[in-house]
Amino acid sequence: QQQVKQSPQSLIVQKGGISIINCAYENTAFDYFPWYQQFPGKGPALLIAIRPDVSEKKEGRFTISFNKSAKQFSLHIMDSQPGDSATYFCAASKGGFQKLVFGTGTRLLVSP
């Protein structure tokens, strides 16, 4: 049973635009929601993470919006750059552990 649903599967954004990736989860026990960025041939790297006690977290051009009642969270990349072209994964875990449940990924292409 897939517990974290991610959309879209792929996304093309022009340079300078806003990239938005959405995730929905089912398990209300989840209490940690990270986003990972993965370049081809590399392992994923933590980008930004949020806990359910806040509705938004911003780090530079990256923002997570969290809607606890809707069980949804999203990643916004402002002023998208070609170097942001990568696959992005949302994930969730519970109980303070890193036993993460991942979404299926979004392949982002930022056109110059």
Added chain:
Amino acid sequence: GAGVSQSPSNKVTEKGKDVELRCDPISGHTALYWYRQRLGQGLEFLIYFQGNSAPDKSGLPSDRFSAERTGESVSTLTIQRTQQEDSAVYLCASSPQTGTNSPLHFGNGTRLTVT
């Protein structure tokens, strides 16, 4: 220092053979995780080691899969009698301690192809 190191980077094996995948975590990291990434899919949790505690093996897909860790260093993931559905990238990650206050540091993975 160096990041998480995995070897081999690529492995092609025949169906039915056993394979061993190695992970060298970042020095001093007590927690070590194995994940599997199938083509076009997200990562699946396989197993987790934390210090001298019993490992969490709840993600291992079958008894053909096993993993060991020597103290707080090297870990080996073994797949016996490989099947074609085992083809995937196997990722290892480590973190300084358990808990979500410590981010996971992933290696670049071992790409396993079973023919």
